[in-house]
Amino acid sequence: MDNTPPDRIAFDNSRDAKVQAFAESENLLKIYPKGADDETFVTFYFVEAVAAFSSFTAAPKNIPPV
Numbered sequence: 600m601d602n603t604p605p606d607r608i609a610f611d612n613s614r615d616a617k618v619q620a621f622a623e624s625e626n627l628l629k630i631y632p633k634g635a636d637d638e639t640f641v642t643f644y645f646v647e648a649v650a651a652f653s654s655f656t657a658a659p660k661n662i663p664p665v
Contacts, residue, residue, distance in 0.1 A: 607645070607647050607648070608643050608645060609643060610641060610642070610643045610644065611648045612642065614635055614636075616642040617635035617637075617640060618635045620635075620640075620642050623636055624662065627640070628660075649662050649663065650662045
């Protein structure tokens with residue numbers, strides 16, 4: 600059994616976080632035309648997440664949280 604802790608998600612509904620998200624990905628405006636002022640848009644990020652990268656040529660590598 601895998602003993603990896605579950606990933607946690609933190610939500611940030613501040614306008615500053617939304618502005619940054621739209622600055623990073625302008626295609627979001629196609630879905631949320633009001634931009635950072637769209638009330639249905641939610642920003643979130645992973646907390647204490649563990650990433651596993653796989654390759655067909657090498658064994659998977661686990662990247663521990665920072």
